[in-house]
Amino acid sequence: MTSDAATVFIVDDDQSVRTALARLMRSAALHAETFASAKEFLERKHPDGPGCMVLDLSMPGSTGLELQQDMAAADIDLPIIFLTGHGNVPSSVKALKSGAVDFLEKPVDDDRLLSAIKDAVEQNVRTRRDRARLSEIQERVARLTRRESQVFRLVVQGKLNKLVAAELGMSEKTVKVHRARVMQKMEADSLAELVRLAERAGESSPDS
Amino acid sequence: MNGKTSIDITEDRYRILLESTPLVPWEADARTWLFTYVGPQAADLLGYPVEDWYGDTFWVDRIHPDDRDAAVSTCERLSRKGNDYEFEYRMIRADGTTVWVSDVVSVEMENGEPATLRGLLIDVTERKEAEAALARSESRFAELMEAAPDAMIAVREDGSIAIANSHAEELFGYARDELKGLTIERLVPERHRERHASHRASFHQTPAGRPMGADLVLTARHHNGAEIPVEISLNPVQTDEGVLVFSSIRDVSDRQEAQDRLAQSEQRLSLMADSLPVLIAYVDVEQRYRFTNRAYREWFGIPLSEVIGRTIRDVVGDEAYQTIGLKAETALSGQQVEFEAYLSFPDGKRRHLHTTYVPHTNENGEVLGFFALVRDITEQVLTADEARRNRDELAHVLRVATMGELATSMAHELNQPLAAIAANSQAALRFLAAEQPNTEEATDALTDITSDTKRAGEVIRHMRDLLIKRKLDRELVDINKVVSNVTELLHSDAVSRQVTVTLDLADALPAVSGDRTQVEQVILNLMVNSFEAMSTSEINRRELVIRTSVGDAGSTEITVSDTGPGFHPGPPNYIFEPFVTTKANGLGMGLSISRSIINAHGGRLEAVHSPDGGATLRITLPAGGEDS
Numbered sequence: 001m002t003s004d005a006a007t008v009f010i011v012d013d014d015q016s017v018r019t020a021l022a023r024l025m026r027s028a029a030l031h032a033e034t035f036a037s038a039k040e041f042l043e044r045k046h047p048d049g050p051g052c053m054v055l056d057l058s059m060p061g062s063t064g065l066e067l068q069q070d071m072a073a074a075d076i077d078l079p080i081i082f083l084t085g086h087g088n089v090p091s092s093v094k095a096l097k098s099g100a101v102d103f104l105e106k107p108v109d110d111d112r113l114l115s116a117i118k119d120a121v122e123q124n125v126r127t128r129r130d131r132a133r134l135s136e137i138q139e140r141v142a143r144l145t146r147r148e149s150q151v152f153r154l155v156v157q158g159k160l161n162k163l164v165a166a167e168l169g170m171s172e173k174t175v176k177v178h179r180a181r182v183m184q185k186m187e188a189d190s191l192a193e194l195v196r197l198a199e200r201a202g203e204s205s206p207d208s
Numbered sequence: 209m210n211g212k213t214s215i216d217i218t219e220d221r222y223r224i225l226l227e228s229t230p231l232v233p234w235e236a237d238a239r240t241w242l243f244t245y246v247g248p249q250a251a252d253l254l255g256y257p258v259e260d261w262y263g264d265t266f267w268v269d270r271i272h273p274d275d276r277d278a279a280v281s282t283c284e285r286l287s288r289k290g291n292d293y294e295f296e297y298r299m300i301r302a303d304g305t306t307v308w309v310s311d312v313v314s315v316e317m318e319n320g321e322p323a324t325l326r327g328l329l330i331d332v333t334e335r336k337e338a339e340a341a342l343a344r345s346e347s348r349f350a351e352l353m354e355a356a357p358d359a360m361i362a363v364r365e366d367g368s369i370a371i372a373n374s375h376a377e378e379l380f381g382y383a384r385d386e387l388k389g390l391t392i393e394r395l396v397p398e399r400h401r402e403r404h405a406s407h408r409a410s411f412h413q414t415p416a417g418r419p420m421g422a423d424l425v426l427t428a429r430h431h432n433g434a435e436i437p438v439e440i441s442l443n444p445v446q447t448d449e450g451v452l453v454f455s456s457i458r459d460v461s462d463r464q465e466a467q468d469r470l471a472q473s474e475q476r477l478s479l480m481a482d483s484l485p486v487l488i489a490y491v492d493v494e495q496r497y498r499f500t501n502r503a504y505r506e507w508f509g510i511p512l513s514e515v516i517g518r519t520i521r522d523v524v525g526d527e528a529y530q531t532i533g534l535k536a537e538t539a540l541s542g543q544q545v546e547f548e549a550y551l552s553f554p555d556g557k558r559r560h561l562h563t564t565y566v567p568h569t570n571e572n573g574e575v576l577g578f579f580a581l582v583r584d585i586t587e588q589v590l591t592a593d594e595a596r597r598n599r600d601e602l603a604h605v606l607r608v609a610t611m612g613e614l615a616t617s618m619a620h621e622l623n624q625p626l627a628a629i630a631a632n633s634q635a636a637l638r639f640l641a642a643e644q645p646n647t648e649e650a651t652d653a654l655t656d657i658t659s660d661t662k663r664a665g666e667v668i669r670h671m672r673d674l675l676i677k678r679k680l681d682r683e684l685v686d687i688n689k690v691v692s693n694v695t696e697l698l699h700s701d702a703v704s705r706q707v708t709v710t711l712d713l714a715d716a717l718p719a720v721s722g723d724r725t726q727v728e729q730v731i732l733n734l735m736v737n738s739f740e741a742m743s744t745s746e747i748n749r750r751e752l753v754i755r756t757s758v759g760d761a762g763s764t765e766i767t768v769s770d771t772g773p774g775f776h777p778g779p780p781n782y783i784f785e786p787f788v789t790t791k792a793n794g795l796g797m798g799l800s801i802s803r804s805i806i807n808a809h810g811g812r813l814e815a816v817h818s819p820d821g822g823a824t825l826r827i828t829l830p831a832g833g834e835d836s
Contacts (some may be wrong), residue, residue: 014624
């Protein structure tokens with residue numbers, strides 16, 4: 001996945017602004033989809049690929065902050081670039097504090113907008129990749145049997161087979177068998193990689 | 209008329225006189241009880257020949273057997289005493305009928321012994337029968353009277369009491385025997401006795417029944433002297449004995465007390481109602497006044513004696529009744545009514561009245577009438593009207609006061625086409641600068657730019673129309689009055705913001721030619737700015753001073769000084785640039801517009817650094833107010 005396949009979701013209640021922004025996206029070879037309101041965005045089916053949202057903050061109806069909350073609830077992960085009219089300093093501050101990636105004043109400079117979009121999409125691609133990777137690791141962990149996951153937790157703490165066997169009340173040979181199964185299931189080539197996977201999956205804590 | 213007269217008449221003449229009366233004269237020997245003389249009338253009395261009377265025991269035998277022993281013994285006993293006496297008894301006539309006689313006897317004594325008896329026998333049958341009849345009728349009356357619920361007394365023409373019932377005994381504290389024969393005046397308090405006697409006499413001349421009540425509570429006197437309030441009804445009855453006046457006497461002490469109490473409390477209420485400045489009336493189901501307080505009567509100009517019983521319509525007049533009548537009907541249907549109306553009355557006055565009708569119902573929920581509470585609110589309404597007119601005049605001042613908000617939304621309106629224009633022009637440049645220019649997209653972008661430019665122009669025109677009046681409505685403006693008006697308008701705002709506003713107004717300020725409303729807008733704008741600026745000042749240091757004075761060349765100067773944080777460092781007049789603001793939500797248009805207004809008046813609006821740190825804005829308006 002790259003930023004080339006990204007979609008820019010433009011939410012603005014003004015038809016001509018929507019059209020103009022979408023045209024600006026096309027001129028920069030970006031794919032754009034337009035929505036007249038946050039509600040429409042939440043209701044209409046839209047691509048689940050990477051991208052970002054360009055949102056008019058001074059729109060009537062749902063506020064940008066509400067939309068962010070609604071998106072979180074709907075498990076939509078899109079960075080938002082806010083556009084605002086003149087002098088809306090307090091709401092801009094609020095928007096930034098609540099996680100907007102950028103905040104631009106209308107009328108907006110094309111270079112600034114396009115670079116903000118590029119940054120936001122890259123960030124989104126990164127987050128999505130990380131999330132996908134994490135869920136893959138978690139899936140692998142889920143495939144372990146109870147015994148295997150016990151062995152997995154102790155091994156990644158750096159304990160030797162002998163110690164693991166003593167702790168779990170099994171033979172060293174059995175530990176070796178489990179350990180091999182863990183490496184195989186976790187698709188790890190080395191102990192170092194196994195430890196890294198455990199860290200990513202949050203399995204490294206001795207208490208867990 | 210007896211034989212002892214000294215008139216010189218002969219024996220014969222004496223006898224003729226004696227014998228021509230219906231009385232029977234007689235003489236008898238007191239020892240033998242034999243008649244020695246009997247008058248000829250004796251034959252008529254008993255129907256026996258006179259000779260028979262001289263026979264042995266004739267008199268005794270003729271006496272009624274029931275009376276015989278008593279008559280004989282009375283005669284013997286009294287004769288022996290030697291005094292004249294009179295006694296009555298019955299005798300049996302020859303035809304067997306009974307005659308009542310009265311025997312009047314005179315005794316002549318000899319040697320201490322009665323010797324001769326002389327007397328007259330008088331036929332009293334008629335009187336006796338009348339007495340018996342009376343006794344019978346009296347007992348019948350007595351029975352009836354006992355059954356009556358009230359004390360009853362029958363009074364003869366001479367005022368003596370003939371009969372009384374037991375209620376009368378109780379009421380007056382006399383035994384019945386004591387009452388009988390007592391004159392009726394004894395039952396009347398002494399102070400009324402004389403009058404009562406004369407009333408009684410005239411009543412007997414033209415006797416006529418008088419029913420109980422008849423609006424009259426009289427006073428009776430108890431045996432012990434106590435006075436009792438009573439109601440009396442009189443009924444004259446013709447009896448054998450003459451006219452008897454039967455009077456029923458009802459003790460109304462309880463009722464009287466209750467009435468007295470009621471009257472007292474009514475009096476108190478009416479006193480209270482009279483002292484209230486509200487018009488109060490009570491109206492019955494026929495819409496007739498039953499009570500009015502003094503304010504009510506004075507307001508309508510009707511004396512007390514004329515208002516009770518008159519209808520509402522009569523008092524308020526047909527025109528006002530058109531409104532009032534419907535409300536009164538609603539009240540009489542049991543609903544409380546409250547209304548304000550501007551009404552015309554018969555005397556030509558037109559007043560605003562605030563009226564409440566409260567229905568009065570009994571315990572069964574039936575409406576008996578309603579209370580009317582009326583306030584004349586004409587003055588308040590007029591004052592409120594005046595205030596409203598002032599408010600209307602300042603209404604668009606307030607619109608301008610909120611122009612900050614208005615301009616914010618205007619800025620958004622303007623921003624949208626600008627944003628679209630910017631995006632389209634940038635897109636067009638990109639499409640044209642590409643290795644393979646896309647003229648189609650570029651053309652579309654430029655077309656959109658054209659229409660958005662028009663749109664932006666309309667927004668700006670619209671905004672200007674709203675914010676700035678095209679023409680000044682010039683008049684001579686009293687600046688001091690303008691300042692006072694605006695201060696008054698902002699009074700509650702100042703109070704809630706805890707700002708002390710002080711006016712320092714010059715006495716002889718020349719009137720300025722200008723648009724009063726626009727000048728008011730400017731002053732209001734400056735004051736509101738100061739209020740907001742001082743919101744961060746300490747509460748006891750929020751002071752606003754507005755000063756008017758005569759400046760150079762007869763100009764008028766108005767300064768508005770506050771104790772807020774003052775201006776930013778640097779030339780203070782930058783604040784008049786559009787979109788310069790220190791307020792979080794401000795647009796920076798207020799001072800800019802204010803300045804254009806003052807400039808249009810040929811004057812100046814300047815910011816001055818106050819030596820003590822606050823902000824001062826100075827308006828200078830030229831004498832005569834020429835256009836710049």
